[in-house]
Amino acid sequence: MKSFERRIFPYLMLLPTLVIFGLFLFYPAAFGFWISFNKWDGLNPMKFVGLDNFTALFQDSDFLLSFRNTMIFTVLSVPGILISSLALALMLTRRVHFSNFFRAAFYWPTMISTIIVGLIWRFMLGEDFGIVNYVITSRGGQAVKWLTNPTAAMGVVIFVTIWSMAGYYMVMFVAGLNSISETYYEASKIDGSSFWQQFWYITLPLLKPTILLVLVLSTVTVIKTYPLVYALTQGGPAGETTFMVQKIQETGFEENQMGYACAMTAVLFVVLAVLTLLQFRMTRGGEQDVD
Amino acid sequence: MSTEIGKNKISRAVLYLVLIVLTFIFVFPVIWIIGSSFKDTGELFAWPPTLFGNHPTFDNYVTAFSQGDFSIYFFNTVFTSVVATILTIIINVMAGYVFAKYRFKGSKVLFGITLATLMVPLEVIMVPIFKVIVATNLYNSLWGLIIPAAASPTAVFLVRQYYIGIPDAYMEAARIDGASEFMIFNRIMLPLAKPVISVLCIFSFMWRWNDFLWPKLVINNENLYTIQLALANFSGEFNVDWTSLLSMSAISMIPVIIVFVALQKYIIGGMTIGGVKE
Numbered sequence: 001m002k003s004f005e006r007r008i009f010p011y012l013m014l015l016p017t018l019v020i021f022g023l024f025l026f027y028p029a030a031f032g033f034w035i036s037f038n039k040w041d042g043l044n045p046m047k048f049v050g051l052d053n054f055t056a057l058f059q060d061s062d063f064l065l066s067f068r069n070t071m072i073f074t075v076l077s078v079p080g081i082l083i084s085s086l087a088l089a090l091m092l093t094r095r096v097h098f099s100n101f102f103r104a105a106f107y108w109p110t111m112i113s114t115i116i117v118g119l120i121w122r123f124m125l126g127e128d129f130g131i132v133n134y135v136i137t138s139r140g141g142q143a144v145k146w147l148t149n150p151t152a153a154m155g156v157v158i159f160v161t162i163w164s165m166a167g168y169y170m171v172m173f174v175a176g177l178n179s180i181s182e183t184y185y186e187a188s189k190i191d192g193s194s195f196w197q198q199f200w201y202i203t204l205p206l207l208k209p210t211i212l213l214v215l216v217l218s219t220v221t222v223i224k225t226y227p228l229v230y231a232l233t234q235g236g237p238a239g240e241t242t243f244m245v246q247k248i249q250e251t252g253f254e255e256n257q258m259g260y261a262c263a264m265t266a267v268l269f270v271v272l273a274v275l276t277l278l279q280f281r282m283t284r285g286g287e288q289d290v291d
Numbered sequence: 292m293s294t295e296i297g298k299n300k301i302s303r304a305v306l307y308l309v310l311i312v313l314t315f316i317f318v319f320p321v322i323w324i325i326g327s328s329f330k331d332t333g334e335l336f337a338w339p340p341t342l343f344g345n346h347p348t349f350d351n352y353v354t355a356f357s358q359g360d361f362s363i364y365f366f367n368t369v370f371t372s373v374v375a376t377i378l379t380i381i382i383n384v385m386a387g388y389v390f391a392k393y394r395f396k397g398s399k400v401l402f403g404i405t406l407a408t409l410m411v412p413l414e415v416i417m418v419p420i421f422k423v424i425v426a427t428n429l430y431n432s433l434w435g436l437i438i439p440a441a442a443s444p445t446a447v448f449l450v451r452q453y454y455i456g457i458p459d460a461y462m463e464a465a466r467i468d469g470a471s472e473f474m475i476f477n478r479i480m481l482p483l484a485k486p487v488i489s490v491l492c493i494f495s496f497m498w499r500w501n502d503f504l505w506p507k508l509v510i511n512n513e514n515l516y517t518i519q520l521a522l523a524n525f526s527g528e529f530n531v532d533w534t535s536l537l538s539m540s541a542i543s544m545i546p547v548i549i550v551f552v553a554l555q556k557y558i559i560g561g562m563t564i565g566g567v568k569e
Contacts, residue, residue, distance in 0.1 A: 009472040010393040014401060017386040020442035021408055023427070024420060029411050032419035042422070091310060104555055105314045111547050112321070113501030115519045116540045119526055120320045123327070123533065129336045131323060138339070163317070224414045227503040231526055245414045249507075252418040261418045269415045276410045 036262035046259070053263035063264060065239055066247035069154075073243060074222050077158045081218045082211065084166040089173030090203075103174070107167035117164045118231025122147065125156060150240040153233050157241050160232060161222060169214045176210035177203070209282065216279045220272060244268050321544070328352075328537040335533055351538035360513070361521075361539055367433060368517040368543070372499040375437040379495045380488055383443055387450025388480060392462065408444045413504055424509055435509035436499075436517070446491055453487040454480070493550055500546055518543045 036053055038046040057063055088106050092099050109117065124130050125146035133143040146152050184202045193201070204211075226245035229235055235242035244264065252261030323342070327335060328351055330344035337344075355361040389395075390402050413420070420439070421430075429435030457480070465475045506520040516524070522539055525532065 006472055007395065010389040010395045010398070013385040013389040013476075016382040017405070017442040017447065018401065020382070020439065021404065024423060024439035024442075025408050025411055025416065026404075028416040028419035028423050031422070032416055035419060088313070091306060094306065096306065096310065100555070102310050102314060104551075105317050108321070108551060109317055111497065111551055112544060113503070113519050113547075115501075115503050115523045115526075116544065119522060119536060119540055120324050122526070123324060123537070124320055131340055134338060134340055167317070224412060226414070227523070230503075230523055234527060245417075248414075248417060253421070258418050265415055265418065269411075272412065272415065273410050280406070280409075 032262045032265060035259050036266050038259045040258040041256045042258045043256075049259070053260050054266075056260065057263050057267070062239070063247060066242045066244050067267070069239075069241060070223060070225075070243040073154065073158060073161075073225065073241075074219060077161045077222050078215065078219050080158060080162045081165050081169060081222070082214055084162055085169035085214065086173050086207075086211075088166060088170040089177055090199075092170070093174060093177045103170075106170055109164045110168040112164070114164070114227040115231045117160060118228045121156065121160045121163075122232050147233055148237050150237055153237055153241050157225075157229060157232060161225065161228065164228070165218065165221070169218060172210055172214055173207070176207050180206045213279070213282050216275055216282065220275050220279070223268070223271060223275075324537055325541050325544075328534075328541040330534075332534055335537075351534045352542070355535050355538045355542070360516075361518075361535075361542075363514060364516050364518045364521045364539075365542070367515055368500060368519075371433050371436045371517060372496050375441060375499045376492055376495040378437060378441045379443060379446060380491055382441055383446035383491070384450050384481070384484060384488065385476075386442075387447045388454050388476060388484075390447065391451045391454035392459065392480070405444050405447050408442075413440075413508075417504075417508060421508055429509065431510060431512045431515060433510075433515060436502075436505050440499075440502075440505055443495075446495070449491065450484065450487055453484060457483055493554060497547065497550060500543070 035046070037048060037050060039049045039052070040046040092103055092106075096102065112120075125132050127133060127143060127145055127148065130146070132146070137143050144152060146156050180203065184206070185198060188198050188202060223243075224245055225243050226249070229241050229243060229246060233241045235246050245268070248261050248264045248268065251257050251264060326342040326344075329347040329349070330337075331346070331348055331350060334341075334344040334346070356365075386405070390398065390405075424430050424435050424439070429438065461479050461483075462475050465479055470478070501519060502517075503519045503523060506517045507523070510516060510520060518539060522536060522543070526536060
């Protein structure tokens with residue numbers, strides 16, 4: 001028979017965490033779901049409008065543009081992150097001198113705040129004052145409109161995203177690569193296989209769990225991109241680098257269309273929830289650490 | 292045989308060359324920013340550009356601290372990060388410990404609920420949480436940055452994992468000696484968690500220090516800006532004042548640099564906490 005104290009103790013210990021989750025997570029989530037079926041400016045009483053917000057959503061060219069931008073951005077930057085972080089890890093696990101130094105150098109940008117990452121590159125890529133255009137023009141090239149040309153701006157946002165995230169996933173890949181037994185490689189070497197053969201037939205198949213995890217984690221992070229573009233392009237030029245989170249923020253807080261913003265949020269939630277469930281399955285419901 | 296060694300040497304040389312170029316790409320932008328923060332307005336945009344300017348000066352830093360409101364933003368950020376980290380550690384270690392060491396009614400459900408919070412990132416509840424923040428009097432208050440984000444599912448998992456690895460025998464022995472449950476936690480189990488607590492401290496501090504979205508939602512009063520919020524808002528102005536932006540950015544990177552240097556061996560050892568970086 002457990003004492004009263006021992007039975008009540010766990011609940012007391014959990015109380016602060018659960019209260020915060022309830023008040024600042026589950027309640028707003030449920031409330032947001034309800035708001036999405038209403039017309040609401042945040043001040044006057046809500047007006048129930050059923051599915052109107054959702055039907056309007058799919059005819060709203062601004063929202064569809066931000067949705068399209070988010071998808072293009074995600075589809076291009078996630079493989080970029082995956083390939084570059086894997087490539088960095090592969091290079092560093094090849095018995096390189098100073099490998100600790102290189103690893104630190106590649107990891108470093110992941111620790112800088114996203115806002116500063118955005119500012120750094122905005123300063124580097126300034127059209128008529130940036131060092132990059134200086135180097136280009138001093139070699140006789142044409143100054144590039146990095147942040148005002150739609151295609152270039154999207155390219156810059158993708159590049160900077162990869163720059164700031166590759167090191168993080170590199171560390172995961174290094175751990176994954178180190179866990180592959182050396183004997184596979186030794187055996188294949190005796191059989192005379194090349195580096196690429198080893199990569200295709202040993203490394204990639206055995207690295208599959210890490211690859212899938214990096215894929216999901218980076219997708220979830222990339223879809224939510226907002227601070228980076230806030231500092232780098234402000235979503236411009238002409239909304240070409242405006243992604244969903246920024247659109248939701250502007251609709252909710254600048255245009256005061258709370259109901260409509262919540263409907264947009266529901267779309268984002270569905271996308272993220274599917275991905276997060278995938279992540280749970282891969283990490284066996286948190287039993288195994290996310291890394 | 293000798294050709295193979297020759298080929299090998301060439302491929303190693305190429306590998307090092309690639310690594311050096313990549314290091315440049317990853318490190319140079321940060322060095323460029325720090326260097327430029329020592330230039331005055333004239334030199335900042337001078338062509339040809341130089342790394343630290345011809346007359347490096349601390350003026351930008353002095354101006355940022357004395358004239359601008361940078362010292363206020365700095366204080367707000369330090370206060371928020373330190374207090375939030377302490378609170379985060381306390382409540383999440385408590386929760387993670389209980390999930391690892393106690394069996395009680397509803398423990399599975401409650402753990403499931405904690406897991407489920409991962410599916411509701413802040414981005415998804417921005418609009419309704421704003422209403423909650425206002426209703427709880429946390430709008431335009433630094434506590435609004437500290438309290439709502441203190442409970443972290445990732446931290447709970449991490450602590451739980453850690454405690455699962457610690458034998459129950461410690462607790463049993465203390466119980467026989469008549470220690471209360473709280474005493475067991477406070478005197479025995481908490482000190483044992485030092486490694487995981489230090490990891491959490493660092494990540495929690497970094498996350499708060501660098502965070503943008505919470506301050507963006509909660510703070511509107513300029514006297515309560517954090518550094519990141521100030522940087523973001525000033526960079527959106529029509530005439531961007533690069534000299535002060537650069538010195539502010541450089542200062543706000545100092546704790547990051549310290550943590551980075553101190554933590555290098557862990558990073559190199561392959562330490563990551565999924566999801567803690569927001």
